[in-house]
Amino acid sequence: MTVAPDHKPTFAKMSLGEQLDKAMPVLLIPILVVLGFFAIGAPSSWLTLTVSGLAMGMMIFIMASGLTLVFGLMDVINFGHGAFVSVGAFVGVSVLIALGGWTGTPSLLLNIAAVLLAVVAAMAVTGVMGWGFERVIVKPVYGAHLKQILVTVGGLIVVEQLIHVVWGPDEIFINRPETLKGAITFAGAAMEKYRLLAVAIGLVLFIAMRMVLRRTKVGLIVRAGVENGPMVEALGYRLRMVFVGVFIAGSALAGLGGVMWGLYQEVITAGMGERMMVLVFIVAIIGGLGSVEGAFIGALLVGLTQNYVAFLEPKLALVSNIALMTAILMWRPQGMLPVVKAK
């Protein structure tokens, strides 16, 4: 009998090419920024555009994160996600208008308090709405993609129409709070204060989300659930509860995104959520469905591309996102950071 050969696993160092390939999605953002710099030429306008692109990307990320996690965890695709964006914007803006005295004065403290209240109200309402939406609309159609798509689209229509019933059919214009108006000039480039704030909020949220997902027990269960749901359930965790929690959190984040987007555009309509859904889907797809990091990178890419292209060739800005998505899907058909499912 021959002795079985010794098992000596060796870990070969990844070649430079492999390492590059792995890091490529993250590297795409700086590459795009540098490309933008050379294409635009003027450093000051480049800086302005970069900031607004990042701000836009952050806001899209906030809206997309919930959608992509819900998909990853329960294989549920929610076409009604845009409804939360609209409702969040309407609730938040109503609060801001009601607190007109606070937002009209140039006091930083009162302004921030008003915005915070608006955000809290919007997130509370959309969170509760998400809970209801999950119970009424999504729960009966688990496991059937076709029905999910149809039913959630139905939900989107109904919610949008209810906004019309409650707030009337017209768009609402809103002024940003006094201290958030205007711009800061830095190195000859004008950067709107609000956009800087949006970038800051988005970054903080992303880091917080990553911390929760990577460092806490709940995050561990969520990540494990994305990878292999039945196994997590077999270990005794009620994945359903986790899922409902993620759904509510995702809806609340969509509401937050709605408020931020409403203040960014300074006008809100009932159809804004539906229009944002297009960008959110693009982001979720190029990031890899189910991946929060992917959605983050995808959102920044979309925001930057849209702003650069809008400056260079305004008419192409609308198609630029589709082109970006096509290019990325040709490169990685599953999205940039696909979620590995244990099947």
Added chain:
Amino acid sequence: MLTKLLSGDQPRSRALTAILLLILICLAGAPFLFDGVRPLDTAARICIFIVLVASYDLLLGYAGIVSFAHTMFFGLGAYGVALASTHMGRGFDALIVGSVAGALAAVVLALMIGLFSLRVRAIFFAMITLAVASAVAVLVSQFSGLTGGEDGLTYKIPRVLTSANRMGEFLGTRISGKILNYYLIFFASLALFLLLLRIVNSPFGRVLQAIRENDFRAEAIGYRVVWYRTAATCLSAATAALAGSLFAIWLRYVGPDTTLSFEIMLDILLMVVIGGMGTMYGAVIGATLFIMAQTYLQNLMGVASEATHNLPLLPHLLEPDRWLMWLGILFILSVYFFPTGIVGRLRERGKA
């Protein structure tokens, strides 16, 4: 003969047969049975939407693919006819060139979208079509030099097909070019519908159904699932574009609201679901019911809103503009409780 014409796919329910025959007779005799312009317009719309909805059913009901770009293909056909008629002058050649070009463009676009998204996961398709369709809708309103933007395009169709062409009386009805135009629409729609019926009952249609039920297994048996799905998408896009061409010939106007809007997409979804997914007859019933309701129910809602105007909230909910909300609720309920639609129900009753 009849069985052959229906490709062996009979209604399989007495009530359903009666309803279908009634619809067919009403549509075939619409110019003579009903008086006035509005019923004729409604009948033409029903014909066109039957084809459009049936082509969507090929995708949703038979292949199990959800697309949100069906209005885009519809619009491509419509804009094809409109642009050809604008630039080539009035004439049948413009109509033909426009229809063919529209259908070809639809096939190419469908092929591109299909190859990109169906390759990976069918669910990508729904999202990507939504993105592409909205981009196209924005592009159409942006490039107003070519497409007329939000205002759309008005153009002339051959004189033979307009009401200026009088051809005497028949059965007490004045025969004008308008009626000729209607019959052009009617027979073209009928032919397209029978063609779709032929497609879904061919071996190709059976493979699509197999893929819908279990794509993994279909692949294992040896069918190239991606190829079949993409082919279904292209066929459905081409038919939708032809329906769009007919719509453009009938309306003599195209605009983003009438051909490309998301509302029409929702209408199509609703018609398919209410009529019954996975049967071509569902499209007939769904489209007929829906368009009748759209034409006549909105008036009713206006009346109801008036009647309840001193109650709180209710008049707002019943306002004719909120008609879409009730449709949405109806839509959700029918997906839950009548997944087989009206046709499925009638067939079940026939069996019992």
